[in-house]
Amino acid sequence: MIDYRKATVPVWTLATGDTRVPAWAGDGPMTAERLGELRGVLAVLADEPIATLEVHPLPDKLDRGRGIPLDAVSPLAQHLSQLVTQTARNSSTAASATAAGENLYRMVVPAKVAAQFGRGLVCSMQAKGVAGGIRGPLVNPTGIVAQATFVPVGKAATAGAAGGAGATAGVAATGSAALTLAAPLVLMAVAVGVSAHADRQRRQAIEHITELLEQLHEEKLDDEHSELDGCRDAIDKATAILLDQGKLGASLGLDSAVHAINTALGAADRRLDRWRNALDKLPVGEAVEIGTLTKSFPGVDDQGGRFRAHLELAALALALKRRVIVLQAVEHAQSAPGNLFESFTRALKRDQQRLDELESGIAGVLVRLSTLELARPSGLRPVFTPGEVDRLMRATHRIHQLGDGVTVDPRTTDVAIEIARDRDGSVVVFPALPA
Known part of the structure; x- marks a missing residue:
């Protein structure tokens, strides 16, 4: 389980194509609520789907058997390593958070993209005993607490080694916030997370x-x-x-x-x-x-x-x-x-x-x-x-x-895909769940 109150949380803004971020996005530290609002605005105003990627300390107890493991040379692991390495050079926040090499990355994909995966594939599951809670394997059922501070990560280098899915990481045209072009990373994370789900x-x-x-x-x-x-x-x-x-x-x-x-x-x-x-x-x-x-x-x-x-x-x-x-x-x-x-x-x-x-x-x-x-x-x-x-x-x-928990036409939510990364660069991708 992630404790969002302990540390500053670096967050990347990932684009799946060349697009612009609205000037409203800003560059300063954000609360969880502000980050949620940012995701909503980006989903509505951006021309291309935009995801966010947070980095957290790796939890002490983690059931890796629920996920799909990929070694360090797999496309997803390579693209994630490339993103981390490039941004750490230009961002002290990213460098500090990823220095240990072991982290839990949480990618949130917009609902309008998640809708492509099927209406019933990822929808909210109410947690028993928690009013308004959502059941999830890693995230606290009460949601991200307001005390957390999310800091946008600075721009990545404009070039990266091509590998895996084919495209490179770079910087898309932006408004006031850093926006990393990372279609292969988003694609592979979505594919593995949905497959695990x-x-x-x-x-x-x-x-x-x-x-x-x-x-x-x-x-x-x-x-x-x-x-x-x-x-x-x-x-x-x-x-x-x-x-x-x-x-x-x-x-x-x-x-x-x-x-x-x-x-x-x-x-x-x-x-x-x-x-x-x-x-x-x-x-x-x-x-x-x-x-x-x-x-x-x-x-x-x-x-x-x-x-x-x-x-x-x-x-x-x-x-x-x-x-x-x-x-x-x-x-x-x-x-x-x-x-x-x-x-x-x-x-x-x-x-x-x-x-x-x-x-x-x-x-x-x-x-x-x-x-x-x-x-x-x-x-x-x-x-x-x-x-x-x-x-x-x-x-x-x-x-x-028979009708308990059945939703005839479920509302599609933003989708969270959680990725555990080890020191050797290998990753485990957990089942996609409602953000």
Whole structure:
């Protein structure tokens, strides 16, 4: 966890293209609130997407297993090292903060850029027990405290060694604040952070599916699960190769993995259509018997059931597909080094729509189910047993819980990507989270 009250926090302003910073930005020390306002103004007024990069001391306890490690010669690590080295020559603040070689870098990407990654990919998750808090692996749930002082880092050198993603770091046209042109650094940080986020979703879905299938003993669902989980190896290898600026080959098996994922997404689409049709056939404004509901949604009234397994299989397919889309976008961007960020976001945007529609559709079904009123089972007996009453109450509670935490059309937030850098220049990129 970062303690923002302990020290001055250097912050870079990173551009993804040649642009100008509004004169409003200023050059002096800022509070956290002022930095947040600056990000909002830059997102609205700048011609090109502008990110900010903060540098903090590396926390004592850090679960590196949640992130994606990259060695010192990877494009992301090289671009980060280049930025740090160049700015440290001209900025005592940056030099002092990065002297130890071990730091935690926090990049915040504007919401309008984050929207390219998919509406449901990174959205706020409310923290239990903290009013207005957001759950995150490193950031204090209460947010950045006001006592922190953020100091803009001076301009970097205008030239840097090309490597990795292809472009160099330099200085863009600016207003009153230093603005470093760092499209490759932003692109690679976004790619790895989003990939790590999607992989975390995959791991969560795998845990849920495994538990459900142990209860169900459904061979067909088990086969679906195995085929999807078998895609992980090819995707992991492709991720490692691309993020080290390698070339993908047929031997990786990525094509067959994509086919299996697309097949699973097709099954999820068909199930979604059936669920919507079943809900449309229910009488409006009337209570529904459990038996009627479970015909179309088997096991919806229980902790484990086919319906819930189908939900988790869809979540797994979505998470895997999001990782594949990021890989395809990185490959596309690296093939056009003169136009990195625009190529990257275009490739992402084209392929996200289907995933967004599927995810929103499933969320809509869950919300509709959670609002249903359950009726007592019909029968000749005027009195029901305590067991029947208990089942009805449990089923009502479980069905109403389906809507917990579901957002049909989530508001896209700024995205934070946290990068731990070691003395040898290697990095670990953690899952993207709401800023």
